[in-house]
Amino acid sequence: MFPRIILTLGLLVGASSVLCQSAVAEVAVDAALMKVLDPDADGTVDLAEVKAAGAAVFKKLDPDNDGTLDAKELSGRLDEAGLKAADPDNDGTLDMDEWNALIEKDFKAADPDNDGTLDEAELKSAVGQKLLLLIA
Numbered sequence: 001m002f003p004r005i006i007l008t009l010g011l012l013v014g015a016s017s018v019l020c021q022s023a024v025a026e027v028a029v030d031a032a033l034m035k036v037l038d039p040d041a042d043g044t045v046d047l048a049e050v051k052a053a054g055a056a057v058f059k060k061l062d063p064d065n066d067g068t069l070d071a072k073e074l075s076g077r078l079d080e081a082g083l084k085a086a087d088p089d090n091d092g093t094l095d096m097d098e099w100n101a102l103i104e105k106d107f108k109a110a111d112p113d114n115d116g117t118l119d120e121a122e123l124k125s126a127v128g129q130k131l132l133l134l135i136a
């Protein structure tokens with residue numbers, strides 16, 4: 001009886017962790033990602049590092065090189081509502097200033113302890129994941 005309960009519990013825990021992973025971890029926070037985001041290798045990502053990574057993504061997403069990202073170029077990273085909120089001049093695209101402002105806003109939201117850096121747990125939070133979609 002006893003081992004059977006343990007087994008059942010184990011299965012339940014296993015199943016729920018699989019569910020959690022698919023729901024939350026859109027961007028895996030692993031050594032490979034940290035190597036990219038954390039060049040000074042102090043184990044956390046600060047705003048300068050986030051902006052540098054964000055600038056690289058901006059370049060990658062803007063193959064026509066017109067200095068703006070439209071909804072199509074942002075697909076999979078930012079939904080329509082997110083684009084609208086980050087687009088104060090309302091031209092339907094994000095330029096580098098708007099992109100940086102968005103990244104800075106998400107960075108601050110992902111840093112509830114307000115120490116100016118994102119650690120692994122903060123990067124794995126829902127808003128941290130949202131930020132990672134913009135910079136990874």
Ligand SMILES: [Ca+2]
Pocket residue numbers: 037038039040041042043044045046049
């Ligand atoms: Ca760092």
Ligand SMILES: [Ca+2]
Pocket residue numbers: 087088089090091092093094095098
């Ligand atoms: Ca704009």
Ligand SMILES: [Ca+2]
Pocket residue numbers: 111112113114115116117118119122
């Ligand atoms: Ca922090």
